[in-house]
Amino acid sequence: MTAKTIDGKAVSLKIKEQVKTRVEKLKEQGIVPGLAVVLVGEDSASHTYVKNKKKTCESLGMRSDLHQFPDTLEEAELLSVIDDLNKDPDIHGILVQLPLPKQIDEFKVIQAIDPSKDVDGFHPVSVGNMVIGKEAFLPCTPHGIMKLLEHYGINPAGKHTVVIGRSNIVGKPIGQLMLQQDATVTYCHSKTADLASFTRQADILVSAIGKAKLIDHSFVKPGAVVIDVGMNRDENGKLCGDVDLADVQETASFLTPVPGGVGPMTIAMLMENTVQSAENGLLKDKNIETM
Numbered sequence: 001m002t003a004k005t006i007d008g009k010a011v012s013l014k015i016k017e018q019v020k021t022r023v024e025k026l027k028e029q030g031i032v033p034g035l036a037v038v039l040v041g042e043d044s045a046s047h048t049y050v051k052n053k054k055k056t057c058e059s060l061g062m063r064s065d066l067h068q069f070p071d072t073l074e075e076a077e078l079l080s081v082i083d084d085l086n087k088d089p090d091i092h093g094i095l096v097q098l099p100l101p102k103q104i105d106e107f108k109v110i111q112a113i114d115p116s117k118d119v120d121g122f123h124p125v126s127v128g129n130m131v132i133g134k135e136a137f138l139p140c141t142p143h144g145i146m147k148l149l150e151h152y153g154i155n156p157a158g159k160h161t162v163v164i165g166r167s168n169i170v171g172k173p174i175g176q177l178m179l180q181q182d183a184t185v186t187y188c189h190s191k192t193a194d195l196a197s198f199t200r201q202a203d204i205l206v207s208a209i210g211k212a213k214l215i216d217h218s219f220v221k222p223g224a225v226v227i228d229v230g231m232n233r234d235e236n237g238k239l240c241g242d243v244d245l246a247d248v249q250e251t252a253s254f255l256t257p258v259p260g261g262v263g264p265m266t267i268a269m270l271m272e273n274t275v276q277s278a279e280n281g282l283l284k285d286k287n288i289e290t291m
């Protein structure tokens with residue numbers, strides 16, 4: 001068996017086309033969806049992601065404001081920026097690019113964002129609603145993974161999903177979203193003993209551990225769907241995931257490449273959340289109940 005490649009780039013283009021249509025409809029009603037992106041510090045990967053988010057927003061007809069600060073920014077100043085953005089009626093989504101410099105408490109900052117503008121889906125209110133299956137902005141990477149599975153006709157119901165990683169951004173929420181679609185979920189992490197004994201049981205394996213090419217065929221059950229969320233550099237400095245693609249190719253049934261798999265979906269889902277937030281605002285103005 002040779003694994004089929006899950007093409008995140010192609011699926012993300014379709015989602016962005018749908019978002020563009022929704023933006024045009026909102027504009028007919030005088031609303032331009034607006035995303036505020038807050039970037040603190042000099043992390044070069046964060047700068048690239050933020051640039052891509054801004055570019056994508058603009059290509060879909062949305063407004064995108066970048067608020068950029070040096071890595072010496074104090075927490076109180078950042079909280080004050082968030083407060084202003086919460087009050088700005090032209091801003092429908094607020095995103096604080098992670099990671100933040102160490103003098104700033106990430107949790108405090110995320111908690112300061114108005115949940116109705118939390119297009120990253122990281123606020124405790126969004127997380128709580130997601131866990132109990134109520135309407136919420138879903139975190140973009142896990143939501144993107146679920147969209148990819150749906151697009152390729154992969155139904156998690158009754159399947160054993162093994163997640164490697166327990167971050168708040170990917171590991172924890174992807175397990176919850178899988179559970180909501182009736183998967184049986186096992187979480188593994190850096191302290192899991194005999195990792196391969198768990199991953200070999202997975203019908204769907206999601207790796208978000210951040211170790212270049214850790215997952216070879218010995219970790220994979222024949223026919224498994226393998227979703228790679230890792231963003232690492234190999235020995236030659238080339239971008240690669242957690243999965244050794246060449247080695248797993250003949251064992252898995254489906255594989256996401258890095259780059260071009262899960263990554264592009266993250267930005268597409270952010271665009272979808274932002275347009276959704278603008279639509280929610282419009283419905284609220286018309287007194288129609290949403291989230």
Ligand SMILES: Nc1nc2c(c(=O)[nH]1)N[C@@H](CN(C=O)c1ccc(C(=O)N[C@@H](CCC(=O)O)C(=O)O)cc1)CN2
Pocket residue numbers: 048049095096097098099120140141169231239258259260261262263264265266267
């Ligand atoms: N506030 C947030 N911070 C971070 C998030 C997030 O969702 N919200 N996720 C990651 C970084 N991230 C978006 O912010 C992100 C990572 C990767 C990609 C992507 O498209 N990757 C490409 C490769 C890009 C490259 O060549 O370097 C791919 O996989 O094809 C998009 C967004 C941490 N911070």
